[in-house]
Amino acid sequence: MNLTMIKEFKLPDLGEGLTESEILSWKVAVGDTVTLNQVIAEVETAKAVVELPSPFAGVVAQLHEQPGTVVEVGKPIVSFEVDDAGSSSGGGAADAAGGSAGGASVKGAPATAAAEAVGSPAKREPNLVGYGAVVEHSGRPARRARGQVQEIKPQSPATPAISGPAASPQAEAAVSERPRSTPPVRKLARDLGIELERISGTGPGGLITRDDVLDFSGASSAAAQAQVPPAEGGRETRTPIKGVRKFTAAAMVQSAFTAPHVTEFLTVDVTATMELLAKLKGNRSFEGFKLTPLTIAAKAVLVALRNNPTLNSRWDEASHEIVQFNYVNLGIAAATPRGLTVPNIKDADRMSLRELSTALTELTDTARAGKTSPGDLSGGTISITNIGVFGIDAGTPILNPGEAAIVALGAVRKAPWVVNDELAVRQVMSLSLSFDHRLVDGEQGSRFLADLGAILADPAMVMTMI
Incomplete structure (x- = not known):
């Protein structure tokens, strides 16, 4: 009998003692099945734009933070429904690597020792944030539990953190299948209030370029370079000090x-x-x-x-x-x-x-x-x-x-x-x-x-x- 449980992924320290990061975008949506070390989000620290890998194999149960939110290290950003059959799906190993109470470690330094403690071979797979959770091969792929399950309830209902009306299928598709572009171009689009899904890219392989965004917005170069567009008739532009x-x-x-x-x-x-x-x-x-x-x-x-x-x-x-x-x-x-x-x-x-x-x-x-x-x-x-x-x-x-x-x-x-x-x-x-x-x-x-x-x-x- 397969059991499931809820695991929280807390924002890790992405290096040099950084205390916070901004969620730039989610690459998954609630209900998506993810694999171990699959990139699930893009975050911006005070030093760099970093892609976050998943420390679990399972199903996305809740996104705790919206894009554009600055999150302190150690706060939950996403919850997963994982197979409690355990370590074969990555959940158990991630616990060993991440420490206590639903946390998970991106760095995963102690993971090998933890795997040895339970007598399982361990392999640390590299990713864009150092090393992810230990990958243990059980001979079968991770899958969502079916039939009889025992659900461990999270402290809050597993609902999307984005408030307001339920997201449309088109919006969910936009989250999981984002148009190709670079981080500076995505930031420019966000600052101008433009959805990249509405732009046709002219770069290699359909890549959306800075000129594509500017052409679509019809804004002048000077206005486009402003980090926060001024209010109509306003005489000041205020930009949050972050990043x-x-x-x-x-x-x-x-x-x-x-x-x-x-x-x-x-x-x-x-x-x-x-x-x-x-x-x-x-x-x-x-x-x-x-x-x-x-x-x-x-x-x-x-x-x-x-x-x-x-x-x-x-x-x-x-x-x-x-x-x-x-x-x-x-x-x-x-x-x-x-x-x-x-x-x-x-x-x-x-x-x-x-x-x-x-x-x-x-x-x-x-x-x-x-x-x-x-x-x-x-x-x-x-x-x-x-x-x-x-x-x-x-x-x-x-x-x-x-x-x-x-x-x-x-x-x-x-x-x-x-x-x-x-x-x-x-x-x-x-x-x-x-x-x-x-x-x-x-x-x-x-x-x-x-x-x-x-x-x-x-x-x-x-x-x-x-």
């Missing part, structure tokens, strides 16, 4: 009022670097690689750090220690539709120029698509912000929390320059370096900036530093 903007604001305030910032500037003749860049683009070994001034500057930063390692460190207030990193996770500030993010390239110091070029391209493409994972946004050791792409020459960048330094790259411009005591037109760039004066003395910061400038002025100087 990336909220996280960035808190991080910048913490950094500005914790680390004593010092900023130094250096203007460099980068004509030789631009000539090198042109040669590399014409070199067959770099065919297909995207090379920009940022690519060369990033490599120059990595080389300059070898002689100036104090800029690749962290002040650990809790342990009263200075942590010296023997690796470089290079952060790249990226302006995205969700706001400013600083994903980082892991072990960038071990990469060749071609590998670094590929990593930079993947990093920026992923960030612009809103798909940067929480793991890629944590663990940075030093950062670069390329303000030159906006036509800006110099600035005073704020440190990414936990890092000792950040370099701002200015625009490359033609300017008069003295060469061999004669005036010439050269390509110049301004470098801005902010550093934590608790970790980095003025001499150390100046030497690093001078080394960086020397490499960009004459790339052959790399030979003297490696």
Whole structure:
């Protein structure tokens, strides 16, 4: 005899101690049968858009939260009716992994040990949020219980959390079969009050693009970029502070009022670097690689750090220690539709120029698509912000929390320059370096900036530093 019971899935900590997430969309509806680790929802943390896998195999009994709701970690977001025959459907294993009273863990770290305790083989299946619940194979697929059942009642009736009239079949279909689009496009559509189901996509494979949404709305680009459309006749637009903007604001305030910032500037003749860049683009070994001034500057930063390692460190207030990193996770500030993010390239110091070029391209493409994972946004050791792409020459960048330094790259411009005591037109760039004066003395910061400038002025100087 098969028994069923109700299991709640509580919003997990999606990394870095984040305390809340916003439900962007549900990919299932009440009554849907789901499999273990099937993606059931898309949520937005303060750092990234993440797809949530199901920790259970069963039937969706209740959606506790509506799209657009900000939910605290640990609160139930969905309930499942699962087969109490137990662990074969994933329910028992999820309990072992998730802990107590109907909770479930997305990370599932203890799951293997729990499976061993009951004498069953266990396999941890990877998903977009680390590792899901243990998959145990019993020789038969999970199915909804039939015949005699014993139902364990939840604390509240298993009804959809969306209030008002019952959802139509069309609405339920829209939840489970959402048109193809990217997270920034879906956010734009939500902000403009547009249902994506009403738009025909012109992108590859019918993908709905930003232009499709703007064309459908008939709104001007300026109005479409506003996060909350102003009321008719209104003179103000108010935008809730949440998501990336909220996280960035808190991080910048913490950094500005914790680390004593010092900023130094250096203007460099980068004509030789631009000539090198042109040669590399014409070199067959770099065919297909995207090379920009940022690519060369990033490599120059990595080389300059070898002689100036104090800029690749962290002040650990809790342990009263200075942590010296023997690796470089290079952060790249990226302006995205969700706001400013600083994903980082892991072990960038071990990469060749071609590998670094590929990593930079993947990093920026992923960030612009809103798909940067929480793991890629944590663990940075030093950062670069390329303000030159906006036509800006110099600035005073704020440190990414936990890092000792950040370099701002200015625009490359033609300017008069003295060469061999004669005036010439050269390509110049301004470098801005902010550093934590608790970790980095003025001499150390100046030497690093001078080394960086020397490499960009004459790339052959790399030979003297490696």
